[in-house]
Amino acid sequence: MPTTLTGVLQHLIPPLLLTYFYFAWKICTFEIAPQLVSDNRIHPFFSFNHEDHSDVEPMIERCYKGKCGGRWKPARSRHCSICERCRGGWDHHCPFFANCLSAPYMRSFLALLLYTVPTVFIISSPLYVPIFQRLKAAYLYSKSDQYIRENWWDWTYSWVVAGGPIGRYAGAAILGWRQLDRSDGGGIVRLNIGLMVGFGIILALISAGLAFTTITLLLEGNLTIDKGRSSAHQQALIAIEKLKQQNQPIPAGLIADLARFSDKRHFFVPLPATLQKPGRKGIVIETLDHEKPYDHGWKKNLIIVLGLEWSWLLPWNALKRGMGDEVFIWPIKQGVERRLRKEAERKATLEIVD
Ligand SMILES: [Zn+2]
Numbered sequence: 001m002p003t004t005l006t007g008v009l010q011h012l013i014p015p016l017l018l019t020y021f022y023f024a025w026k027i028c029t030f031e032i033a034p035q036l037v038s039d040n041r042i043h044p045f046f047s048f049n050h051e052d053h054s055d056v057e058p059m060i061e062r063c064y065k066g067k068c069g070g071r072w073k074p075a076r077s078r079h080c081s082i083c084e085r086c087r088g089g090w091d092h093h094c095p096f097f098a099n100c101l102s103a104p105y106m107r108s109f110l111a112l113l114l115y116t117v118p119t120v121f122i123i124s125s126p127l128y129v130p131i132f133q134r135l136k137a138a139y140l141y142s143k144s145d146q147y148i149r150e151n152w153w154d155w156t157y158s159w160v161v162a163g164g165p166i167g168r169y170a171g172a173a174i175l176g177w178r179q180l181d182r183s184d185g186g187g188i189v190r191l192n193i194g195l196m197v198g199f200g201i202i203l204a205l206i207s208a209g210l211a212f213t214t215i216t217l218l219l220e221g222n223l224t225i226d227k228g229r230s231s232a233h234q235q236a237l238i239a240i241e242k243l244k245q246q247n248q249p250i251p252a253g254l255i256a257d258l259a260r261f262s263d264k265r266h267f268f269v270p271l272p273a274t275l276q277k278p279g280r281k282g283i284v285i286e287t288l289d290h291e292k293p294y295d296h297g298w299k300k301n302l303i304i305v306l307g308l309e310w311s312w313l314l315p316w317n318a319l320k321r322g323m324g325d326e327v328f329i330w331p332i333k334q335g336v337e338r339r340l341r342k343e344a345e346r347k348a349t350l351e352i353v354d
């Protein structure tokens with residue numbers, strides 16, 4: 001039986017982690033908002049029913065790819081070519097869970113990333129000292145062994161194969177380590193255990209970095225898809241600027257990209273009953289430049305995605321969202337929503353007068 005705290009944790013964490021993965025797999029697979037387009041629980045600005053709006057508005061983005069079949073593409077959604085459907089609040093397609101990660105599952109995703117870091121370090125911590133000693137011995141062995149000296153250190157191409165000085169040290173250590181393992185069996189410090197611990201540490205560092213960038217984006221009221229949009233916009237701008245300088249014609253596709261990825265958003269704004277007419281229950285309205293309809297200030301932005309308290313980090317809470325078929329909506333800033341409604345009513349009134 002383990003006696004120290006580390007020992008207990010080492011025995012507890014793997015089964016807990018497997019359980020977590022089991023539940024995460026269950027909630028994340030094949031259940032992400034297929035009802036995205038016509039579900040009436042969705043904020044009306046994001047939903048679009050064909051029976052509500054028979055006119056084909058040129059401003060409406062529709063998706064004709066995969067299984068989407070011309071459905072409206074709500075704000076902040078992106079078509080995943082692997083899942084063959086549009087995902088609201090798209091972040092990335094995860095090959096491990098064979099599904100897309102989208103805004104409703106951000107909490108579980110962040111919890112997984114943040115758990116990975118201490119988990120890896122706690123599980124592998126008892127091995128650091130012996131592995132470090134073994135590494136040192138392996139390096140010294142590689143220096144003294146004639147075979148390794150001739151075939152690695154003195155071999156010119158080792159610079160190329162290893163990709164530079166650090167890689168050369170790593171390569172030599174691995175060769176030395178393998179030789180040591182051959183002579184004494186290696187025990188708990190054999191080469192593949194050392195490599196596994198190294199891989200785990202890299203994984204933990206990547207997780208920490210990813211958690212950091214995701215949280216930074218969320219604080220600004222942005223999702224990964226927004227960042228993708230603005231860099232696509234930036235790229236189109238740069239390309240157009242270049243062509244202009246070279247006095248070359250600008251292709252229509254680039255201009256379309258510039259408009260498509262701009263800061264402007266289009267919302268389907270429902271009209272009051274008096275202004276509705278058959279086939280039109282609302283109007284699509286564009287936001288103003290830099291209106292930032294989603295940025296409510298960092299505190300509220302975090303609360304929107306992660307829930308009210310820090311307790312979302314507890315595994316049973318982290319898993320909660322997404323267990324049902326809950327639909328997640330990032331609300332539009334009140335002032336912006338008011339302006340959009342006014343604008344829709346103004347337009348509708350003008351049409352009636354005409
Ligand atoms: Zn689509």
Ligand SMILES: [Zn+2]
Pocket residue numbers: 080081082083084092093094099100
């Ligand atoms: Zn996908």
